[in-house]
Amino acid sequence: MTDFISPAWQQHASLLLGLAGLAIVAYVYSILSAPLAKIPGPWHSLFTGQLIKIYGLQGKRTRYVHSLHQKYGPVVRLSPREVDVTDLPSVKEIHAVKATYTKSPHFYHALRAPGTENVFSTTDVFFHRRHRKLLQGPFSESSLKTLQPIIEARVNMAIDRMAEEMKTRQVADVFKWWLFMATDVIGELTFGESFRMLELGKKNEYSLNLEQAAAVGAKRTAFPLLARLASAGLPIPGFGDSTRLIRNNEKFATESLQRYRKLVRENPDQPINTLFKKVFKGEQQEELTLRELIDSAQVYIIAGSDTTALALTYLVWQVCCSPEIRDRLVQELQQVPDEYHDDDLQHLAYLQQVIEETLRVYSPAPSALPRIVPQGGSTLAGQYLPGGAIVSTQAFSLHRNPDIFPDPDTFDPDRWAHPTKAMKDSMMPFGGGSRICMGLHLARIELRLGIARFFRAFPHAKVSTREGFSDQDMVQMLFFLGPPKGKRCLIECA
Numbered sequence: 128m129t130d131f132i133s134p135a136w137q138q139h140a141s142l143l144l145g146l147a148g149l150a151i152v153a154y155v156y157s158i159l160s161a162p163l164a165k166i167p168g169p170w171h172s173l174f175t176g177q178l179i180k181i182y183g184l185q186g187k188r189t190r191y192v193h194s195l196h197q198k199y200g201p202v203v204r205l206s207p208r209e210v211d212v213t214d215l216p217s218v219k220e221i222h223a224v225k226a227t228y229t230k231s232p233h234f235y236h237a238l239r240a241p242g243t244e245n246v247f248s249t250t251d252v253f254f255h256r257r258h259r260k261l262l263q264g265p266f267s268e269s270s271l272k273t274l275q276p277i278i279e280a281r282v283n284m285a286i287d288r289m290a291e292e293m294k295t296r297q298v299a300d301v302f303k304w305w306l307f308m309a310t311d312v313i314g315e316l317t318f319g320e321s322f323r324m325l326e327l328g329k330k331n332e333y334s335l336n337l338e339q340a341a342a343v344g345a346k347r348t349a350f351p352l353l354a355r356l357a358s359a360g361l362p363i364p365g366f367g368d369s370t371r372l373i374r375n376n377e378k379f380a381t382e383s384l385q386r387y388r389k390l391v392r393e394n395p396d397q398p399i400n401t402l403f404k405k406v407f408k409g410e411q412q413e414e415l416t417l418r419e420l421i422d423s424a425q426v427y428i429i430a431g432s433d434t435t436a437l438a439l440t441y442l443v444w445q446v447c448c449s450p451e452i453r454d455r456l457v458q459e460l461q462q463v464p465d466e467y468h469d470d471d472l473q474h475l476a477y478l479q480q481v482i483e484e485t486l487r488v489y490s491p492a493p494s495a496l497p498r499i500v501p502q503g504g505s506t507l508a509g510q511y512l513p514g515g516a517i518v519s520t521q522a523f524s525l526h527r528n529p530d531i532f533p534d535p536d537t538f539d540p541d542r543w544a545h546p547t548k549a550m551k552d553s554m555m556p557f558g559g560g561s562r563i564c565m566g567l568h569l570a571r572i573e574l575r576l577g578i579a580r581f582f583r584a585f586p587h588a589k590v591s592t593r594e595g596f597s598d599q600d601m602v603q604m605l606f607f608l609g610p611p612k613g614k615r616c617l618i619e620c621a
């Protein structure tokens with residue numbers, strides 16, 4: 128064969144082959160000498176993060192990362208640029224009040240509407256500090272007391288609607304009703320009027336939009352560049368819808384807030400009690416612009432609805448799976464007076480234990496919270512990470528350390544009777560440090576009231592097998608949020 132190729136061409140071919148060989152050697156050398164190369168992890172993560180992206184799209188990333196920790200230890204490499212960490216002191220350093228590890232823009236910017244910035248997705252420390260300072264007052268435990276009648280009314284309505292459904296359908300889909308309740312609560316606390324999903328018994332256009340936008344969140348965070356191009360108006364297949372949905376939500380939030388602000392201005396003596404009351408009344412020293420409020424309102428609705436509904440759903444399901452746990456909880460709840468409020472529930476030890484165990488095993492936000500290693504790099508659990516690397520932590524793994532939570536997959540509220548410091552330190556259902564959940568007190572009020580009202584109304588509640596419902600429906604899908612696979616949770620009263 129070589130007889131047919133001229134010597135000059137043979138020389139060229141050998142030169143090209145030699146150059147290609149050199150390029151490959153240089154590439155492999157650069158990969159192997161990169162700072163993250165020394166971190167334990169699967170071989171392919173040295174070269175690419177595509178596998179982890181695909182797992183992310185399928186809702187399998189979090190369990191895969193957990194399996195890597197079981198194999199490689201507390202710091203594992205996920206891609207040439209990203210590691211995941213479970214070592215507690217390192218997790219505390221990453222999620223500290225002093226925000227040296229900022230949110231990763233690749234991930235969080237893909238979640239926001241194009242051209243906007245908000246308290247949840249911002250990666251700018253100064254923007255975050257200012258917004259958090261201006262927004263967080265109404266979320267404190269004491270300020271929330273004035274909003275409790277609104278929450279109680281919605282919880283009561285949810286229980287009534289479940290009771291009606293149990294009569295007509297023999298089961299109540301508690302996932303549906305908790306979602307309607309949590310969305311109506313946060314809608315009313317944000318816009319001054321409820322979405323009326325509990326009254327209607329079905330989702331409205333806004334919530335359907337929200338649901339779909341959340342579903343494409345995984346795609347947007349896995350392929351942030353495509354998401355950005357789609358947001359800029361380019362026809363990227365599979366991304367057009369998500370951009371349209373985000374814009375629709377923005378339009379709805381704008382109209383609702385403008386309506387609310389108009390009402391406040393027209394009736395200054397009849398303030399509508401919401402999380403924005405002080406801002407609209409001008410009582411705050413430095414007001415947020417309407418644009419900033421719209422962005423915050425959208426975050427509240429997204430962050431405050433599914434999360435709370437998921438915690439309530441998994442709690443009811445797990446407690447109904449175990450008559451012993453249910454009867455103990457019911458017995459404790461019967462101690463409170465007939466006319467009770469959240470204050471009466473806060474000291475109920477077993478209720479707190481059941482809530483804590485639900486947030487541990489079925490964290491509504493179980494997956495990676497990616498952060499950027501500060502300039503100059505850092506050493507976490509003995510491993511050097513260069514500045515700019517992405518370092519993630521996931522509640523799913525932090526809550527399943529068998530040295531801290533023996534038999535970690537078992538739902539056992541008793542483990543919270545005398546929690547160790549390590550148990551408390553490991554719990555991150557609400558994130559941590561400067562970016563800890565702003566709505567955690569609100570969520571806890573909804574959880575306490577929702578659970579107390581539910582088990583007092585339905586003390587014999589049990590998991591249904593009607594309509595083909597099974598444990599398979601409740602397998603948690605681990606995206607950024609962790610919804611049940613079957614998108615339903617059917618409970619009946621014996």
Ligand code: HEM
Nearest residue numbers: 247427430431434435438491492557558562564565566570
């Ligand atoms: C059980 C219910 C809830 C859970 C498990 C939960 C979980 C979380 C987590 C894990 C974070 C941190 C995310 C990150 O670091 O990327 C977060 C942030 C946040 N959550 Fe929640 N959340 C819940 C309910 C709520 C509610 C009811 C609201 C009400 C508006 C809310 C508003 C927020 C906001 C505004 C942030 C951003 C805080 C910041 O970056 O400063 N959350 N939440």
